[in-house]
Amino acid sequence: MSTQISVRLDDRLVAELDRLVTSGQATSRAQVVESALERELRRRLYERDAEIYRTQGEDPEVEEFLVWASSRPRPDLDD
Known part of the structure; x- marks a missing residue:
């Protein structure tokens, strides 16, 4: 679902939106x-x-995860 709203924008911004x-x-x-x-x-x-x-x-749990993740081999994403 979406709701339509009215927003005032500077003409420069609208021109940039239109260019995009x-x-x-x-x-x-x-x-x-x-x-x-x-x-x-x-x-x-x-x-x-x-x-x-x-x-x-x-957060101690995040710290533990970072230690664990840094010890894991990194996949070669170029293959």
Whole structure:
């Protein structure tokens, strides 16, 4: 499900959206705006997590996983 909303954007941003769509780099204005919003929401989530780590210290389970993962052989992705 999706909800249509109205958003005011600077003419420069709209021109850039249109350039992306016209060049085929994006399927629609909405797709670009949605992608940017999702990226911003992820950034804020990561920022919140970083603040938790800064104030509460590292998670011991994550530390154990990192030690384990670093000891595993890495696959050769070029094959």
